[in-house]
Amino acid sequence: MAKELTYADKASRKMVKRAAEEGIEIVWDRYEVMQPQCGFGTLGICCKICSMGPCRIDPFGEGPQVGVCGANADTIAARNLARMIASGAAAHSDHGRDIAHTLLMAAEDPKSDYTIKDEEKLKAIAQIYEVKTDGRKIKEIAADVARAALNEFGQQEGELRMASVAPEKRQKLWRELGLMPRSIDREIVEIMHRTHMGVDTDYKNIIRHGMRAAIGDGWGGSMIATEISDILFRRPVPIRANSNLGVLKKDQVNIIVHGHEPTLSDIIAVVSQDEKLIAKAKEKGAKGINLAGICCTANEILMRHGIAVAGSFLQQELALITGAVDLMVVDVQCLMPGLSTVTNCFHTKLITTSPKAKMPGVQHIEFHEDKAVKIATEIIETAIDNFPNRNGHRITIPKEIETLIAGFTAESVFKFLGGKYRGTYRPLNDGIISGRLRGAAGVIGCSNPNVEFEEGHIKMVKELIRNDTLVVTTGCNAITCAKHGLLKPEAAFKYAGKGLQEICSTVGIPPVLHVGSCVDNSRILTTLTNVVSEGGLGDDISELPVAGAAPEWMSEKAVSIGFYFVASGVYTMIGQPLPVMGSKNVYNYLTEEIVEEVGGKWAFEPDPVEAAHKMLRHIDKKRKALKLKPMMYEQAFAPEE
Amino acid sequence: MGKIIAIDIEKCMGCKSCEIGCAVAHSSAKDLNTIARLGEKPGYRINVEAYGCRAVPVNCQHCEEAACVLACCTGAIYREAAGKPVLFDGERCIGCRMCVQACPFGVITLSRDGKRVLKCDLCIERLAIGQEPACVTACLTGALLFIDEEEANRAKRRKVAERMVTAGQAEQQGHEQNS
Numbered sequence: 001m002a003k004e005l006t007y008a009d010k011a012s013r014k015m016v017k018r019a020a021e022e023g024i025e026i027v028w029d030r031y032e033v034m035q036p037q038c039g040f041g042t043l044g045i046c047c048k049i050c051s052m053g054p055c056r057i058d059p060f061g062e063g064p065q066v067g068v069c070g071a072n073a074d075t076i077a078a079r080n081l082a083r084m085i086a087s088g089a090a091a092h093s094d095h096g097r098d099i100a101h102t103l104l105m106a107a108e109d110p111k112s113d114y115t116i117k118d119e120e121k122l123k124a125i126a127q128i129y130e131v132k133t134d135g136r137k138i139k140e141i142a143a144d145v146a147r148a149a150l151n152e153f154g155q156q157e158g159e160l161r162m163a164s165v166a167p168e169k170r171q172k173l174w175r176e177l178g179l180m181p182r183s184i185d186r187e188i189v190e191i192m193h194r195t196h197m198g199v200d201t202d203y204k205n206i207i208r209h210g211m212r213a214a215i216g217d218g219w220g221g222s223m224i225a226t227e228i229s230d231i232l233f234r235r236p237v238p239i240r241a242n243s244n245l246g247v248l249k250k251d252q253v254n255i256i257v258h259g260h261e262p263t264l265s266d267i268i269a270v271v272s273q274d275e276k277l278i279a280k281a282k283e284k285g286a287k288g289i290n291l292a293g294i295c296c297t298a299n300e301i302l303m304r305h306g307i308a309v310a311g312s313f314l315q316q317e318l319a320l321i322t323g324a325v326d327l328m329v330v331d332v333q334c335l336m337p338g339l340s341t342v343t344n345c346f347h348t349k350l351i352t353t354s355p356k357a358k359m360p361g362v363q364h365i366e367f368h369e370d371k372a373v374k375i376a377t378e379i380i381e382t383a384i385d386n387f388p389n390r391n392g393h394r395i396t397i398p399k400e401i402e403t404l405i406a407g408f409t410a411e412s413v414f415k416f417l418g419g420k421y422r423g424t425y426r427p428l429n430d431g432i433i434s435g436r437l438r439g440a441a442g443v444i445g446c447s448n449p450n451v452e453f454e455e456g457h458i459k460m461v462k463e464l465i466r467n468d469t470l471v472v473t474t475g476c477n478a479i480t481c482a483k484h485g486l487l488k489p490e491a492a493f494k495y496a497g498k499g500l501q502e503i504c505s506t507v508g509i510p511p512v513l514h515v516g517s518c519v520d521n522s523r524i525l526t527t528l529t530n531v532v533s534e535g536g537l538g539d540d541i542s543e544l545p546v547a548g549a550a551p552e553w554m555s556e557k558a559v560s561i562g563f564y565f566v567a568s569g570v571y572t573m574i575g576q577p578l579p580v581m582g583s584k585n586v587y588n589y590l591t592e593e594i595v596e597e598v599g600g601k602w603a604f605e606p607d608p609v610e611a612a613h614k615m616l617r618h619i620d621k622k623r624k625a626l627k628l629k630p631m632m633y634e635q636a637f638a639p640e641e
Numbered sequence: 642m643g644k645i646i647a648i649d650i651e652k653c654m655g656c657k658s659c660e661i662g663c664a665v666a667h668s669s670a671k672d673l674n675t676i677a678r679l680g681e682k683p684g685y686r687i688n689v690e691a692y693g694c695r696a697v698p699v700n701c702q703h704c705e706e707a708a709c710v711l712a713c714c715t716g717a718i719y720r721e722a723a724g725k726p727v728l729f730d731g732e733r734c735i736g737c738r739m740c741v742q743a744c745p746f747g748v749i750t751l752s753r754d755g756k757r758v759l760k761c762d763l764c765i766e767r768l769a770i771g772q773e774p775a776c777v778t779a780c781l782t783g784a785l786l787f788i789d790e791e792e793a794n795r796a797k798r799r800k801v802a803e804r805m806v807t808a809g810q811a812e813q814q815g816h817e818q819n820s
Contacts, residue, residue, distance in 0.1 A: 035655075035691035036655030036689060036690070036691035036694075036695070036696035037655060038654065038655050038656040038657070039653075039654030039655050039656060039696065040654055040656050056656070056781055058781055058782050059654070059782070060652055060782055060783070062782070062783055063781045063782055063783065064781070
């Protein structure tokens with residue numbers, strides 16, 4: 001009994017129907033069969049940490065109120081939450097580690113396929129790590145920067161250099177609260193220690209340490225991933241591209257890259273242009289090689305090369321159901337274990353490349369950075385060889401394609417705005433101060449079958465831009481916005497309020513700015529810092545009229561991201577709540593009390609328009625506190641004081 | 642009938658511990674780890690269903706006019722006397738599945754090997770040794786309770802009586818204050 005999507009783009013709807021016709025089980029079917037889902041898990045009051053359990057707390061107060069060890073709902077929910085942060089931070093930081101390691105290889109191995117494409121960025125990051133640049137060779141600087149970054153993963157004491165870029169007031173607060181991470185790996189390890197049976201019982205203490213680990217992600221592992229990816233692959237600049245399943249081509253070899261690390265996807269992007277390979281493809285009857293991406297790795301090659309994005313997390317199976325994918329090559333994170341079940345229904349080859357992410361029965365071609373081009377070539381040749389195996393009768397490529405502009409970063413958008421050598425944030429700050437712009441919001445994150453696909457993302461974004469709030473987006477939300485036409489300058493005239501329209505038409509930007517992949521949420525941290533230092537909007541991120549949101553969140557990475565934004569002073573709104581509702585105390589701490597400590601807090605609101613309104617109320621509160629001018633133009637949502 | 646399994650759907654958490662408890666109680670090994678290791682599949686005689694985001698355990702009602710008893714042509718489904726649970730005798734079952742079709746609650750299902758029918762027996766073996774049905778014992782929140790119907794009704798009636806008396810008294814006080 002297949003689910004029918006009611007809000008998502010037409011291509012997704014078509015392919016879900018197609019899956020039902022073909023009898024192929026996909027994520028929405030698996031979700032339906034899983035109902036009802038266990039309430040103890042949902043409420044966060046199931047504990048499996050030791051084998052005196054598994055324990056559950058009775059949420060109605062009559063059965064057990066503590067586990068066998070004596071832990072109550074607060075402790076259990078907090079421990080479970082901290083472990084989610086650990087996993088999410090670990091994923092992002094491991095990604096950063098791999099990128100930093102690749103930089104070291106590019107610097108030291110003369111035969112490396114990786115080069116330093118952005119010397120200016122290298123010098124900027126070198127400054128942060130206090131690596132000397134005057135009169136030195138680029139590769140020497142790069143090696144020192146790579147080593148300095150890698151060091152921060154394993155150091156035992158000290159601070160993270162990227163965190164020293166945050167506003168002074170924020171750093172001081174972190175030090176006072178004991179939230180300044182000492183090292184990227186250490187804080188994650190300590191979460192695992194603290195949540196072991198019989199260690200940390202105090203829910204606030206547990207969550208505070210979780211915040212420290214999350215800061216070590218956002219201002220540590222993720223930021224390292226972002227900045228060093230820019231050094232290796234070039235800082236993105238605004239670029240046009242295409243999105244949605246229609247980018248697959250009937251007459252070309254279709255290769256989908258899925259996963260996260262650009263160390264793989266960027267090489268594949270470059271190698272897929274190799275004339276010899278294109279000639280091979282032609283020999284097999286194809287007109288060429290067509291590369292498209294899914295999830296964050298799609299965003300990486302989209303931003304830097306303008307390569308099309310086929311879809312977001314929940315579309316990974318739908319792309320396969322077109323029957324037109326000759327090869328899906330994956331690395332790490334957000335890869336559904338069910339992928340091989342779908343690829344086995346078609347000629348499609350599925351290949352894993354990371355030793356950290358193997359799938360039973362699936363071909364594994366291990367990707368090593370020191371043989372990058374060679375292995376990428378082998379992978380692409382596998383796709384080309386598979387092209388003749390297509391079953392022409394089973395190919396249904398939906399025609400939906402939507403254009404987009406991506407590549408806005410902390411540096412690029414404001415070069416755009418300022419037109420000077422060094423980008424300036426003055427026009428943005430002035431826009432907010434003068435009341436042309438109400439504020440800014442980061443709407444990010446995954447998709448989840450527990451809500452109507454894409455409804456949360458799009459309704460929230462539209463409601464925000466309608467109310468003169470500039471939206472920046474990353475990850476799967478960005479891909480969703482792309483497919484719904486929001487990443488085009490024209491979208492401002494269709495959906496944005498008058499003030500935002502004026503800014504967009506003056507500068508030529510869309511009302512929703514694609515800032516990158518999920519590690520690139522660190523770009524938002526950098527941007528917020530730059531807005532603070534530009535002046536006129538307070539001394540700390542917590543004073544800015546901004547808010548963050550992940551309306552359809554799914555992963556533990558999203559939990560880590562949410563926590564590093566809260567810890568940085570940002571009001572963070574999500575749709576379905578964090579799995580803590582079985583503990584009133586944890587819920588109150590996360591949504592109320594925590595703001596007294598870090599200036600940011602969580603909010604849970606499943607209705608996307610209502611959620612947008614809550615974010616706007618928060619933004620208005622910040623505007624009032626900063627004594628900014630009233631809004632220039634009438635607002636669609638203007639609550640009474 | 643004396644005691645029945647009463648359901649409070651407000652308290653169902655969808656954890657399905659009742660299903661597992663039922664399966665273990667009706668297995669040969671009667672131990673979860675052993676069952677898992679040997680690959681035994683005892684099946685469920687209670688099922689938790691979803692409606693929207695709510696979960697509801699649906700179990701056999703041991704109906705007085707049981708459709709399954711009427712439908713069974715061999716007497717495999719029977720009750721010993723009025724007011725006693727409806728039971729199943731595997732020896733007499735021919736697998737015609739008329740009982741499955743007849744049950745309006747959908748709580749009679751075919752076993753995985755297709756050789757017998759799975760039907761709640763109110764855990765009569767456990768009752769005989771003074772234990773409650775396995776699903777009730779397994780339920781943490783009290784969504785499933787084994788209660789005496791008359792006592793339960795009396796408790797409800799007493800609550801109604803309390804409400805009426807309390808309301809009456811409040812009204813009386815109100816009159817006295819106004820006059």
